[in-house]
Amino acid sequence: MLELSLNILDIAQNSVKAGAKLIAVAVEVNTASDTLTVLINDDGCGMTHEQLEKVTDPFFTTRDTRSVGLGVPFFKDAAESTGGSFNIASAPGAGTKVSAVFGLSHIDRVPLGDMNATVEMLVFYNTHIDFLYRYKVDGAEFTLDTREIKELLEGAPIDAPEVKDFISEFLKENSMEVNKGRIF
Numbered sequence: 001m002l003e004l005s006l007n008i009l010d011i012a013q014n015s016v017k018a019g020a021k022l023i024a025v026a027v028e029v030n031t032a033s034d035t036l037t038v039l040i041n042d043d044g045c046g047m048t049h050e051q052l053e054k055v056t057d058p059f060f061t062t063r064d065t066r067s068v069g070l071g072v073p074f075f076k077d078a079a080e081s082t083g084g085s086f087n088i089a090s091a092p093g094a095g096t097k098v099s100a101v102f103g104l105s106h107i108d109r110v111p112l113g114d115m116n117a118t119v120e121m122l123v124f125y126n127t128h129i130d131f132l133y134r135y136k137v138d139g140a141e142f143t144l145d146t147r148e149i150k151e152l153l154e155g156a157p158i159d160a161p162e163v164k165d166f167i168s169e170f171l172k173e174n175s176m177e178v179n180k181g182r183i184f
Contacts, residue, residue: 003113
């Protein structure tokens with residue numbers, strides 16, 4: 001994929017399909033250690049040991065609409081091709097945890113891309129699921145937690161136009177502040 005944010009979207013969509021009620025996405029940039037770390041955790045149905053062993057094989061998928069599953073294998077390859085690492089842990093009934101560490105300045109690292117758009121798509125097209133998004137760059141960070149927003153809304157829909165505008169602006173302003181003009 002051309003951007004890591006699209007890989008993150010794909011993996012989070014797997015969490016949606018796995019029946020997750022809460023999906024946590026964390027992106028951390030650490031220029032001192034020259035790393036970009038992505039964590040995606042869910043409380044979905046999880047995978048069996050057999051599925052977990054095959055999940056990084058591009059010719060394995062649990063979907064019946066196609067015979068290949070490229071999201072996880074591409075994400076793994078993207079991390080490892082930068083000298084980074086990839087790990088996935090899962091068990092039936094225990095959800096799934098994906099972690100990928102990328103060499104930040106490595107020439108083969110795919111750009112992070114538009115994480116704000118990714119988070120917006122996840123939140124606004126899956127209003128029945130809660131999302132916890134944390135974005136951190138060199139110690140500066142912000143968090144978006146839809147559970148907190150839904151509580152403040154007191155039953156109003158999270159995808160109402162005014163709420164969508166608020167969330168979009170919140171993501172934009174906070175990312176700009178945390179990034180300090182840098183693009184990752």
